[in-house]
Amino acid sequence: MSYLRPDFRHPNLPVNDIGFTKKDYEGSISTLCAGCGHDSISAGIIQACYDLSIEPHRVAKLSGIGCSSKTPTYFLGNSHGFNSVHGRMPSVATGANLANRDLIYIGVSGDGDTASIGFGQFGHVVRRNLNMLYMVENNGCYGLTKGQDSATSDTGSQSKKGAANPYEPIDLVSMALQLGATFVARSFSGDKDQLIPLIKAAIAHSGFAFIDVISPCVTFNNNPKSTKNYDYVREHIEATSTVDFVPMKQEITTSYQQGSSTEVTMHDGSVLRFNKLKQDWDPQDRFSAMAAVNDATQRGEILTGLLYVDPQSQDLHEIINTVRKPLNSLTEKDLCPGNVALEKINESLR
Amino acid sequence: MKPTDTTNPEYFHKVVDCQYACPAHTPVPEYIRLIAAQNYTAAYMVNWQSNVFPGVLGRTCDRPCEPACRRGRIEDEPVAICRLKRVAADNKKDVKSLMPDIPTEKNGKRIALIGAGPASLTVARDLMPLGYTIDLYDNQKAGGGMMRSQIPSFRLPETVLNEEVDYITDMGVNTHYDCYIDSLKGIVNQGYDAIFVGTGAPRGRDLSTLEGRAQGNSNIHIGIDWLSSVAFGHTEKIGKKVIVLGGGNTAMDCCRTSRRLGGKEVTVIVRSPFEEMKASPWEKEDAKHEGIPFLNNHVPMAFVCEAGKLVAMKFDKVEAHYDKDGNRKLVSTGETPILVECDDVLIAIGQQNSFTWIERDLGLEFNKWDMPVVDPVTFQSTLKQVFFGGDAAFGPENVITAVAQGHQAAVSIDHYCQGKDVAERLAPGTTLVSQKMGIHQWSFDSPVVNDVRYIVPQADISQTLKNRKIEVELGYSLDTALQEAQRCLNCDVQTVFTEKLCIECDACQDICPTDCITFTDKYEQDDLRQNLLAPANNLSQDLYVSEPLKTKRALVKDEDVCLHCGLCAERCPTAAWDMQKFIYNVSHATHATKAGA
Numbered sequence: 001m002s003y004l005r006p007d008f009r010h011p012n013l014p015v016n017d018i019g020f021t022k023k024d025y026e027g028s029i030s031t032l033c034a035g036c037g038h039d040s041i042s043a044g045i046i047q048a049c050y051d052l053s054i055e056p057h058r059v060a061k062l063s064g065i066g067c068s069s070k071t072p073t074y075f076l077g078n079s080h081g082f083n084s085v086h087g088r089m090p091s092v093a094t095g096a097n098l099a100n101r102d103l104i105y106i107g108v109s110g111d112g113d114t115a116s117i118g119f120g121q122f123g124h125v126v127r128r129n130l131n132m133l134y135m136v137e138n139n140g141c142y143g144l145t146k147g148q149d150s151a152t153s154d155t156g157s158q159s160k161k162g163a164a165n166p167y168e169p170i171d172l173v174s175m176a177l178q179l180g181a182t183f184v185a186r187s188f189s190g191d192k193d194q195l196i197p198l199i200k201a202a203i204a205h206s207g208f209a210f211i212d213v214i215s216p217c218v219t220f221n222n223n224p225k226s227t228k229n230y231d232y233v234r235e236h237i238e239a240t241s242t243v244d245f246v247p248m249k250q251e252i253t254t255s256y257q258q259g260s261s262t263e264v265t266m267h268d269g270s271v272l273r274f275n276k277l278k279q280d281w282d283p284q285d286r287f288s289a290m291a292a293v294n295d296a297t298q299r300g301e302i303l304t305g306l307l308y309v310d311p312q313s314q315d316l317h318e319i320i321n322t323v324r325k326p327l328n329s330l331t332e333k334d335l336c337p338g339n340v341a342l343e344k345i346n347e348s349l350r
Numbered sequence: 351m352k353p354t355d356t357t358n359p360e361y362f363h364k365v366v367d368c369q370y371a372c373p374a375h376t377p378v379p380e381y382i383r384l385i386a387a388q389n390y391t392a393a394y395m396v397n398w399q400s401n402v403f404p405g406v407l408g409r410t411c412d413r414p415c416e417p418a419c420r421r422g423r424i425e426d427e428p429v430a431i432c433r434l435k436r437v438a439a440d441n442k443k444d445v446k447s448l449m450p451d452i453p454t455e456k457n458g459k460r461i462a463l464i465g466a467g468p469a470s471l472t473v474a475r476d477l478m479p480l481g482y483t484i485d486l487y488d489n490q491k492a493g494g495g496m497m498r499s500q501i502p503s504f505r506l507p508e509t510v511l512n513e514e515v516d517y518i519t520d521m522g523v524n525t526h527y528d529c530y531i532d533s534l535k536g537i538v539n540q541g542y543d544a545i546f547v548g549t550g551a552p553r554g555r556d557l558s559t560l561e562g563r564a565q566g567n568s569n570i571h572i573g574i575d576w577l578s579s580v581a582f583g584h585t586e587k588i589g590k591k592v593i594v595l596g597g598g599n600t601a602m603d604c605c606r607t608s609r610r611l612g613g614k615e616v617t618v619i620v621r622s623p624f625e626e627m628k629a630s631p632w633e634k635e636d637a638k639h640e641g642i643p644f645l646n647n648h649v650p651m652a653f654v655c656e657a658g659k660l661v662a663m664k665f666d667k668v669e670a671h672y673d674k675d676g677n678r679k680l681v682s683t684g685e686t687p688i689l690v691e692c693d694d695v696l697i698a699i700g701q702q703n704s705f706t707w708i709e710r711d712l713g714l715e716f717n718k719w720d721m722p723v724v725d726p727v728t729f730q731s732t733l734k735q736v737f738f739g740g741d742a743a744f745g746p747e748n749v750i751t752a753v754a755q756g757h758q759a760a761v762s763i764d765h766y767c768q769g770k771d772v773a774e775r776l777a778p779g780t781t782l783v784s785q786k787m788g789i790h791q792w793s794f795d796s797p798v799v800n801d802v803r804y805i806v807p808q809a810d811i812s813q814t815l816k817n818r819k820i821e822v823e824l825g826y827s828l829d830t831a832l833q834e835a836q837r838c839l840n841c842d843v844q845t846v847f848t849e850k851l852c853i854e855c856d857a858c859q860d861i862c863p864t865d866c867i868t869f870t871d872k873y874e875q876d877d878l879r880q881n882l883l884a885p886a887n888n889l890s891q892d893l894y895v896s897e898p899l900k901t902k903r904a905l906v907k908d909e910d911v912c913l914h915c916g917l918c919a920e921r922c923p924t925a926a927w928d929m930q931k932f933i934y935n936v937s938h939a940t941h942a943t944k945a946g947a
Contacts, residue, residue: 001789001790001791001920002790002796002797002915002916002917002920004797005861005863005917006797006798006863006913006915006917007798007800007863008424008425008798008800008863008864008911008913009863009864009865010864010865010866010884010911011423011424011911012884012885012887013865013884029861030861030921033923034790034857034920034921034922034923035853035855035857035921035922035923035924036855036857036923037855039857039860039861039921040855040856040857040860042860043856043859043860189855190854190855190856192856216855218853218855218923219923222853222923230853230854230855231853231900234900234901
């Protein structure tokens with residue numbers, strides 16, 4: 001068993017706009033099971049951050065407890081990290097974000113961490129529209145405790161143990177839409193072509209960006225009768241659209257045929273270009289997104305891709321009207337401007 | 351691209367860059383692992399089986415394996431393959447009991463070997479265990495050929511050479527030393543069943559037309575003849591100021607030997623630019639280390655003699671110009687000729703074959719360059735029972751090439767004597783065996799170390815310059831050898847992919863440190879090499895393309911900078927990747943090693 005990755009990289013490794021190679025975005029070697037979908041998602045995050053030329057020190061990774069929540073160790077080894085209490089990552093993220101709004105927050109959670117123990121926290125971070133990327137690495141089971149069915153496991157799905165799950169599943173995408181999330185997507189760990197642009201768009205989004213990533217558990221939930229195994233997911237996947245993410249600084253040169261594509265300009269000026277595969281669905285209409293998700297579920301399909309985006313969303317800081325400067329950089333002088341200032345305020349209220 | 355046919359043994363052979371580049375295809379990673387396991391005897395026998403002279407080659411080989419070494423493509427320096435070979439040779443136990451049995455009852459066929467150099471000795475090594483009776487002829491007083499006469503003792507101690515020559519002659523070869531064969535007809539008439547000519551390229555080039563050549567003759571020497579004269583103790587000193595003409599390895603041996611025989615100001619002077627000198631980089635380095643300057647771009651104009659004695663040489667300073675096809679032309683700079691004072695001049699500007707002793711009416715054809723017509727596969731000449739090998743076959747090469755040719759000639763001679771098709775060759779012996787020991791355990795050291803190449807220690811220069819017989823290189827200590835051995839990437843442990851097991855989780859693609867692995871649906875496109883995770887720009891390295899997978903993608907692996915670290919296989923949940931050791935042995939006339947080695 002290798003505990004270290006060799007230091008050597010491809011000699012012709014390209015560098016991004018700020019002079020980093022992909023190696024600069026890697027973490028330590030994964031200790032998850034071989035073939036775990038979570039590792040593909042980590043690789044997707046590494047690629048997205050490399051492509052976006054994000055300085056690693058500008059990212060904070062946050063997680064709760066579980067296989068998924070171990071993964072921040074395996075990417076962005078030069079970034080900030082906080083492995084919090086089970087299901088409490090949203091609170092820690094909220095506190096961190098309020099203290100320093102200048103960082104990019106990537107929260108990684110699992111189906112247990114989000115849909116069971118952390119379900120309450122999840123609902124509130126959604127409705128507050130905290131500016132972060134919240135990813136659920138959704139494998140439908142509790143992999144770290146030997147594969148019990150989780151709250152997102154579909155009714156009738158069978159894990160390795162062989163018993164069919166008798167309960168109704170929680171669909172996190174529907175929950176997020178319902179609670180007012182301003183960026184909602186679903187993807188599959190085995191489809192990086194779709195996942196990576198979604199991660200980039202989610203990072204560019206100002207407000208709460210939620211991606212539910214189906215990520216097969218190779219050890220406990222990759223059985224023929226599971227609805228979250230590699231083959232089942234591949235056979236039942238249905239994409240809303242293909243998505244291209246065009247960063248703000250890049251000039252748009254390719255032209256698309258009229259009518260086949262839709263463009264959405266994000267808050268920071270970057271552009272999302274959809275090539276729609278699904279009729280009667282508008283990525284900027286929350287109710288059409290909810291209808292599309294319901295419709296697919298009815299037909300036993302898994303709807304993936306970007307489902308809903310509100311490019312004009314107002315994040316928590318805008319809602320509560322904080323100062324532009326990160327709160328953690330405010331000094332005593334800023335916070336206690338002294339008697340003269342107090343007098344002025346009091347005067348204005350008389 | 352079409353799916354790769356890994357059942358063709360040449361595919362995986364090519365992945366083992368060092369072995370593939372070696373003319374004798376010595377299984378390099380295999381013996382390096384044995385050295386790391388401190389089994390020096392087995393490491394030696396793996397070498398001996400393949401290249402016959404591990405002790406000699408571990409000191410003097412031209413090392414075609416090292417520029418090919420994959421390590422050189424991921425960092426600055428390749429593994430010190432050659433010097434590890436020496437470690438095996440220096441630290442082995444007695445190997446005599448491992449030598450092949452020689453039948454006491456002979457097969458009745460008599461073979462003559464002309465010249466006792468590496469090619470002839472290899473033929474003897476391969477044919478003696480089969481029961482052949484062999485007569486070995488050489489004009490020197492002992493076997494070894496150019497290994498004895500041209501490689502100075504400070505690079506190759508006589509004891510090392512004697513030992514490895516003796517392993518072969520002790521098999522019962524009838525040696526006829528101090529015996530110059532001046533007529534092939536004479537040998538043919540003795541009724542040998544086959545004759546092998548391994549007489550090397552014994553004639554050094556001269557500058558016979560250069561002004562002053564005749565006048566200065568007593569102080570102008572042909573490099574290889576002079577080295578030979580030193581080796582056999584006929585020459586013991588040289589003048590204080592020595593010019594060595596030529597930029598090859600013989601020139602390096604000449605200048606370093608001169609330093610040991612009294613030469614104080616020894617200068618190597620070459621026509622070409624420094625970068626184009628033919629000498630191996632390490633030999634140039636060793637010469638420089640002994641305080642020998644090189645003058646490049648100097649074309650000899652004349653030997654300058656005063657009162658009938660050589661006093662200097664005159665050179666024209668030139669510049670190299672290249673036409674659009676890259677052909678070089680040395681153009682005079684027009685500066686005044688440069689005068690370099692000297693007492694002696696050694697001419698080491700190349701070697702030639704000399705077949706004055708072969709009668710031209712025997713039915714043995716010669717080509718327009720006055721070289722015998724020799725089949726490049728069988729090494730048979732147009733006179734059916736006469737075979738050639740080593741430098742005698744296709745001109746000057748090196749020891750390891752001579753050995754490789756000797757092996758092939760031995761196969762041909764055996765086939766010829768047994769009435770089989772001379773051109774027939776058995777397929778190489780190959781095995782491909784999984785190295786899996788447990789879920790994530792391999793029976794080879796898979797971790798890749800970061801160590802840079804270790805330097806081989808040298809004896810103190812104040813001692814080595816005094817005595818030409820003191821070996822300069824001391825060889826690796828066992829500790830250093832172990833560390834250097836760990837630098838080997840185990841390229842013979844192949845990454846083998848089984849399509850039907852793959853669930854396309856991409857884990858291998860994600861973990862591969864050097865981005866060798868790409869799952870792509872564009873595998874049929876011509877520009878596939880540019881559409882991989884990292885562009886595959888090294889065209890000499892193959893792409894390993896799988897059959898299409900379930901999602902209509904194929905796995906494409908660029909072999910170029912694969913570290914053979916085994917992470918793809920460790921991260922594979924279904925064992926679709928496996929690490930399998932590939933052993934490739936060229937078939938010889940005999941498998942000349944006993945079991946248990």
